[in-house]
Amino acid sequence: MYEILMPIDTDADRALRQARAIEDLPGGPDEVAVTVLHSFTENPSGASITQLQSARRVESRLEDAGYEVTLDEQSGEPADAILEAAAEMDADLICIGGRKRSPTGKVLFGSVTQSVLLDADRSVLVCRRDVEA
Template identity: 55%
Template sequence: MLEYIIDDHDRWIRHPRRSLMYRVLVPIDDTDRAVQQVGTILDVPLHTDEVRAVLLHVFTENPEGASVSQLGSIHEARDRLEDAGIETQLAERSGTPAAEIVEAAEERDVDLIALAGRRRSPTGKAVFGSTSQRVMLDTDLPVLVRSTDD
């Protein structure tokens, strides 16, 4: 992540044009999967002061007009990340989850998308589709997927 160059005095210095912040998009759905996603992010060997997590919830239906800041799963993920020293931002979108996740990642210029995928049988994938699979196919960004048992 860090780039170094040799200056005029043959010393190694950080490359001045390289951002030191590593941005991770964390699409959040339910609390159990959010906890697993956060655990996976914290297992990645990065300095937490160089990581910023964007916690995204995609509303597929929202007739009551709920906000991302009202979701317990978002609060749980934010609290755990901030307790570990990772700065967070909240984001929300409406629409088809996979398309909205990819679009948000591009708009926010993130370095990684961290998902929690559901384990499904091949028949289940064919019938219901897979948001994780669609995201992986539709982006050029690295995608970190944590399998869950639900």
């Protein structure tokens, strides 16, 4: 089984683009398992990944296409949570959604995608922003 880690945020359209990218990979649902991950940086109300519209929509889409889907949630810095989860599950691929950030924004706030790309010890697929879901 080919294991894919799909970290998402609250943007449902971006998550659906990631799901489409997974559907376009070779192998298909019989050979691929997807773990959808959300890292809560601040979660005083105790929210769960199942409460996120982005998670529910992508889980539904992938399951309807026949994929085995697991929802997972972490707490803390997103890039660290993604890399730790990928290592723990021994993911074959990390499928992450890119988003446009200004150079100043990257310097001030960092970039989860950039950190994952630079620090991952496995393949990373970055989904384009302009691909329709």
